[in-house]
Amino acid sequence: MPFSIRVAVLAFLAVSSASADTIVLKNGSRITAEQVTETADRVSYQTPAGELSLPKSIVERVERDDFAYTAAARAGSEPPVSAPQIEPVRGYEDIVRLTVHDNAIDFAFLARMEAEARAGGAIPIDKVAAAHHAAAQFLIGKGDTGDAINQYRQALIFAPDNVGLLLNLAVLYLHQSQFTTALDPLQHARRLTPDSAPAAPDVAKLMGWAYYGANKMELAIQEWRRAERLRPDPEVEQALQKAERDKSEEEGYREGETAHFSLKYNGTAAPELASGILRALEDDFRDIESQLDYTPPEQIGVILYTGQDFADITRAPSWVGALNDGRIRIPVQGLSGVTPELARVLKHELTHSFVGQKSHMRAPTWLQEGIAQWMEGRRSSAVSTALLDAAAQNQTPSLAALEGSWLALSGNSAAFAYAWSLAVVESIVQSGGITDVSRLLDRMATSTSPEAALRETLRCSYADLQQQTVDYLRRAYPR
């Protein structure tokens, strides 16, 4: 696609950041909010219902402005609801302080708590639950979800019926897209919480999330309705409406299923098209799985829209959200089989599912789009001259500015952002192979920021990577 690089750069620079901030909690939840203010011990923000505030002890960080690491979720699968804050036990602040101090977990203290709990008694069991919860929250703050999961599993050996522990464990599985696994602790929690119990609405909210993630729309709707009945919550209401829209849209759809995909399409699409798409996706799945060394834990939902004309819209930012919001949505009107263009779109969108899940939804947009284009087979040859011209005038956008949502970018600056992101990923692959991309994604899942992950894996900064990309373009595409 030809585009005017000069116009693109100017338009890019003119992008305003009409923005909201994001409060990232230690449990991984994110709250998008306006007018976030911080005091010594509280973080406050504005809502339509007035000012709300959170204790600083549960806040990991506040991300200022919309170019800060938030929108990758959009291209993967943003959680439909946020995770509630649940304390497994209350009143053990001393235990929290003794478990985590000097920026580390005191494993000797944890072992002592376990020994005391083994001797029996309700209070030692509460204490060991508080200690493992504190250790888990610390690990979540470090981005180490796997070890945090182990802390909760360990605590549950002593307190198997502690609903708070069960729900915190479920939230971690949900954040890892392990929806079926999350249902185990949730179903156990359900058996322990009658509708009158304070945690019952949270159990229903999280079960709805698990079913929604697992593409079980009917059950998701049932759970969110139950949550709304028990304790109305605007966020659940919104998720419920979306699930109901999805369900009514899909009613009367035919279904197809393979090992890794569940596909829905309405009756007017040719069954041969549907089976062709599933075959292409299975091939792509195996390819991306081996290249990125990652297997998504759940079936991926695919919906074909037979009422919308097919178009290659993988590089149109306004379509990004609609095309892969956890489920891959493809307009197919006018197609009777898998054309080369459709094949590219399928691979591009499927790559977003892998990248989103492997990085725990933390890959920045430039990396998401760079890898998706690379996987679909695009290369920079046609635009290398324009990119080098822009670089010569110091007009390439910084990667930091391309971390968040691109929805505010104009068409030309979006085209530039896509082209530059592809070139950056090409240069990474050229210098260290696709395994470098794979390692980078793994690190993104646990690191404090995308650039930190880059430093920790590829030993370079954003500035170094920009320069590496320019050098690569000069070498790979001599004028």
Ligand SMILES: [Zn+2]
């Ligand atoms: Zn894309």
